[in-house]
Amino acid sequence: MKFSLEWKGIKLSLEDLGTGFAMSGMKVTLIGLVPLFMFLALGSAFAISLTKDPSILPSQLIDKPFPEFSLPDLFDEEHMLTKADMSGQVTLVNIFGSWCMACDYEHEMLMSIAKNKELPILGVDWRDTRVKGKRWLKKRGNPYTNVVFDEFSKFAIDLGITGAPESFIVDKRGQIRYKHIGPITRKNWDEILKPIVVDLQAEKLGAE
Amino acid sequence: MKRIYTIVLVAFCLFSGLNTFAQTTPHISEAEVEQRARSVGKSLRCVVCQNQSIDDSNAPLAADMRLLVRERIRAGDRNEDVLIYMRDRYGDFVLLKPPFQPNTYILWFAPMGLLVLFLLWYIVQTRRPKQSVKIAQLSDDEQKRYDALITKIEPKS
Numbered sequence: 001m002k003f004s005l006e007w008k009g010i011k012l013s014l015e016d017l018g019t020g021f022a023m024s025g026m027k028v029t030l031i032g033l034v035p036l037f038m039f040l041a042l043g044s045a046f047a048i049s050l051t052k053d054p055s056i057l058p059s060q061l062i063d064k065p066f067p068e069f070s071l072p073d074l075f076d077e078e079h080m081l082t083k084a085d086m087s088g089q090v091t092l093v094n095i096f097g098s099w100c101m102a103c104d105y106e107h108e109m110l111m112s113i114a115k116n117k118e119l120p121i122l123g124v125d126w127r128d129t130r131v132k133g134k135r136w137l138k139k140r141g142n143p144y145t146n147v148v149f150d151e152f153s154k155f156a157i158d159l160g161i162t163g164a165p166e167s168f169i170v171d172k173r174g175q176i177r178y179k180h181i182g183p184i185t186r187k188n189w190d191e192i193l194k195p196i197v198v199d200l201q202a203e204k205l206g207a208e
Numbered sequence: 209m210k211r212i213y214t215i216v217l218v219a220f221c222l223f224s225g226l227n228t229f230a231q232t233t234p235h236i237s238e239a240e241v242e243q244r245a246r247s248v249g250k251s252l253r254c255v256v257c258q259n260q261s262i263d264d265s266n267a268p269l270a271a272d273m274r275l276l277v278r279e280r281i282r283a284g285d286r287n288e289d290v291l292i293y294m295r296d297r298y299g300d301f302v303l304l305k306p307p308f309q310p311n312t313y314i315l316w317f318a319p320m321g322l323l324v325l326f327l328l329w330y331i332v333q334t335r336r337p338k339q340s341v342k343i344a345q346l347s348d349d350e351q352k353r354y355d356a357l358i359t360k361i362e363p364k365s
Contacts, residue, residue, distance in 0.1 A: 010360055015353070054258060060299045127268055153272035160297040162255040162269070 059179040060160055066093070066170045067158040071148035074125050074133050081148050083174060086122060090200045092193075093168040094144070094184075095124045095156065098136035100164040106183035107140050113189070114143035119197055123147035126156050126164055169193065171200045236282065245278045248290050252277070253304050261304055 005012045061067075066083060073079040094110060096103040114121060123144035125133040130149060137147070150156055159168070162181075169178040178196050180188070249263035256267040262274055273294070280290045294302045306312045346354060 012357075016357055057255065057299060057301055060295075060297060127272070152275065153269055154276070156269070157273065157276055157294075157297060160299075162298075 056181050057160075057162060059176070061168075061176045062179065064176055066168070066174050066176050067155075069148070069155050069158070071150060071155055074123070074130060074137075074147040074149045077130070081146055085146055086170065086174065087120075088172050088174075088205075090119050090172055090197055091145075091170045092119055092121045092197070093124065093159075093170055094121055095126050095159070095161055095164050095166045097126045097128045097164050098132040099128065102183045103165045104140075106165050106185070107143070109184050109186060109189060110143040111141050112186075113184075118194070119201070120145040124150050124155060124159075126150050126161070127153060167193075169196055169200065172203060172205055236284075241278055241281050244281050244287055245274065248277050248281070248287050249274055251291065251304050252294055253302050255298055255302060 004014070005017065066086070068083050070080050070082045073081050092113070094106075096106075110121060113119070121144050123146065125147055128149070128151070133147075133149065137144075148155065153161075159166075165183055167180040167184060168176050169180075171177050177200060178193070180193060184193060246263060250261050252262045252273065254260050254262045254265035254267055254270040254273070256269050257265050260270075262270040262277075277290055280293060281287075285293070291303060300307055300312075306315055308316055
């Protein structure tokens with residue numbers, strides 16, 4: 001392949017340019033390439049960061065005990081639910097709200113989990129009103145074993161929630177083992193969440 | 209008379225004792241709560257909008273966090289305790305000012321390090337005696353091609 005460059009109507013070949021470079025006294029040195037390497041290093045670091053979703057924060061609570069709580073039942077203001085109501089079973093904790101569009105999308109999947117009795121689901125109705133929360137569940141069906149009502153985000157902040165829906169898998173000892181951000185779909189349930197649940201359900205208590 | 213005196217004294221001791229018992233959490237004025245909550249709120253990141261503090265953000269979760277900060281302060285938390293409380297739940301990310309710890313050393317030291325490196329380089333460069341520029345000698349062949357190029361660019365008139 002022949003390389004040539006037009007300059008002021010004169011054709012210069014690659015050899016001509018080489019002669020010019022040799023005459024200029026410039027040399028390619030390793031130290032001269034440092035800025036290029038720095039650029040490549042920074043560029044690739046930024047490029048990798050760009051592919052990550054900044055709204056997904058790593059949870060601080062993995063392998064920590066699920067926080068103690070005492071919150072009113074959505075359906076009965078007088079009735080307080082606590083961590084003891086989670087009853088030593090592997091439990092899915094799901095944060096939702098009647099205002100949350102993605103929760104609507106997720107709901108069918110939760111109904112199917114409940115129908116197959118795969119595990120108990122604790123619902124956290126977050127930043128909602130009782131009336132709207134109850135109406136929402138009545139219309140779509142209630143997949144939850146229990147629903148607690150968290151009007152002012154107290155519980156949500158204890159759980160490090162940044163948005164709804166978010167879900168936790170809690171093991172038999174009451175430890176948080178997995179956090180899922182965003183709606184549970186058939187795909188991520190079958191591929192990610194369910195295998196974790198099955199593993200945890202097979203865990204024997206006391207076998208530390 | 210002496211008896212009444214004793215009763216009053218005993219009662220005084222009792223009630224003053226009760227009084228200190230009731231005040232295990234120091235009483236803070238609402239103005240102070242507000243002032244301290246503002247300063248705490250400025251250093252907490254809103255986890256919904258991410259580049260605003262919870263004081264600047266309109267997100268509902270940020271509003272609830274502001275309330276919680278006030279509640280913790282009223283309950284007797286120091287400002288640092290409130291920050292630790294949030295950090296335990298949301299991680300270092302919730303702090304707008306990155307904490308000084310091994311995984312952030314590069315963040316804290318890089319600007320200083322780069323400045324020092326630059327100064328070192330600058331000193332070395334300015335102290336070095338100026339070298340005369342060596343011009344590469346052209347070989348006979350290159351000289352011929354050079355002459356040919358020059359005549360192409362500046363034809364002899």
